[in-house]
Amino acid sequence: MPEQWRNFLDDLPRELPRPRDLGSPSAAEISAKVRPKALMEQDNPAERWVPIPQPVLEWYRRIGRPTPLYRARLLEKRLGTGARVYLKREDVLPTGSFKLNTAIAQAYYAAVEGRTTLVSETGAGQWGMSVALAASMFGLDAEIFMVKCSLDQKPYRRHYMELLGAQVRPSPSDFTAFGRGVLDRRPDHPGSLGTAISDAIEYTLGKDSAAYISGSGVPHVYLHQTLLGLEVQAQLEGLYGEAVGEAGRGDHLVACSGGGSNLCGLIGPYLSARAGGADLRFLAAESTAAPRLTAGRYTYGRADLAGYTPQVLGYSMGADFVPPPVHTAGLRNHHSSAVVSLLRNEGVLDAVAIEERKALEAGRLLLQTEGILVAPESTHALAAAIDVVAEADAQGLEPVVVVLASGSGHLDLQSYSEVLRRP
Ligand SMILES: Cc1ncc(COP(=O)(O)O)c(C=O)c1O
Structure with missing residues (x-):
């Protein structure tokens, strides 16, 4: 079993282009509020090998x-x-699914920082299941926004999350201003990862001691x-x-x-x-x-x-x-x-x-x-x-x-x- 993760950012053929972050508040400020600090640091670790806690x-x-x-x-x-x-x-x-590998790590860092709830989005539900299980491993609550069409197609994943005590909501969601706006324009919107991420981040911003975590896409x-x-x-x-x-x-x-x-x-x-x-x-x-x-x-x-x-x-x-x-x-x-x-x-x-x-x-x-x-x-x-x-x-x-x-x-x-x- 490897006991370290491998930081491969220095092995990329060129440096990653800088993100554009023009909003107010900026995406970096939003991330700093909703994500555990240790995870933000792991977006660009100083070492090539990062010890696994x-x-x-x-x-x-x-x-x-x-x-x-x-x-x-x-x-x-x-x-x-x-x-x-x-x-x-x-x-x-x-x-x-393999999603559990990062869910366990992210739940651990959130718990160490004193966060009590993990909030995230899920598409098919594999990530949501992993978040729900990892949350329970470290004594945290989990709240998951699931893409609506997948929730309809794959109800069993919802049952699994709920068995572990997680709250599961369809996205677009009427729990957020973003979701309500989407549903006003298109009540039958099937949802997408784009809507679910938006719902999850907005929801986390309004909830003290919650951590937003991602299943993919970030270093x-x-x-x-x-x-x-x-x-x-x-x-x-x-x-x-x-x-x-x-x-x-x-x-x-x-x-x-x-x-x-x-x-x-x-x-x-x-x-x-x-x-x-x-x-x-x-x-x-x-x-x-x-x-x-x-x-x-x-x-x-x-x-x-x-x-x-x-x-x-x-x-x-x-x-x-x-x-x-x-x-x-x-x-x-x-x-x-x-x-x-x-x-x-x-x-x-x-x-x-x-x-x-x-x-x-x-x-x-x-x-x-x-x-x-x-x-x-x-x-x-x-x-x-x-x-x-x-x-x-x-x-x-x-x-x-x-x-x-x-x-x-x-x-x-x-x-x-x-x-x-x-x-
Ligand atoms: C089983 C499975 N494989 C692959 C993926 C794709 O994700 P990624 O491209 O981040 O590996 C997902 C995402 O939900 C998944 O559940």
Whole structure:
């Protein structure tokens, strides 16, 4: 188990462009009020290696870290490929996704600072479940704004959060002035991550001793998620006695990308090796419902719609873009983060947009071959990896392909069924 997170900001091909922060109060002032201070500092740590606090490490061990790196031999056989396909199995975590890694860290820092409530947004509900569980680990309350169309599609995630005592509200929400404004203009607004972030920050501003925390998109979350790449590196080197025999290799690293945290967590620890000449390809799989990295514009924009977050240079669908209510809620962002966008803009990161049906068909194939059911978000990475494998086979190559299985699909069976039953 890694005992330090890896700060990879110095390994980026150039410095991150400064955010634009013109509001009054500024986004920096708002962040300073709503976010725990330690997390703000972790947006730009002084060291390359950041020690993981002992209570966080203890919870990481209890939830089953390190998660397995699983060779999908039966899938390889079905595909008839010479490539070696590995799944990094975050789907086995208790909340069913990798989001728990940063939720535990953020809840810990909020509790140490004396905050009593965690407030956040959630799309599909995986992040919300992780916030609810992490809050209970450290004796905190949790209040979650969930994108309305996802709340309708995925009621079970709400039940899980509520079992842990969390309050769950649909976004756009009539608890905030922002949400009421959206609902006045469009009462049937399906909600988006942009509306939910706005609701959550405005709500936190009005509540003493609450902390607003993010599930993705910001550097401190990427820092915590570097556990993923660090574990994969160690596992490929056989350090856990599994002797996978792939020392130093990881030819293709593939992850889905919404806010970019599972992707950056996987590739972040590999950036310096690639910059040093290692033959590595990083691939982001996004949704055709919000194809920012493949069809967006590189421009300033922000993650929320109310203007509480700074404008960062990133690939964007535009602030007015309302993504269609696809089942893959975790990939419905309208603006890509500064880090992911810089990697894309510098040619370090490749990207493909995958259509939902194609993704879920890949997910079905994994279930039928390996008996593993991954989240709709993760199926986008899987479908992209299957294309990589086909291309490699056509060229007579036998690469190692690591796919991040970012979450479990057990609470998404209805989505699988609705999409795959369509003619
Ligand atoms: C299972 C799962 N995978 C991937 C994502 C995408 O998030 P990110 O791009 O931050 O990794 C989400 C977001 O909700 C998710 O729940």
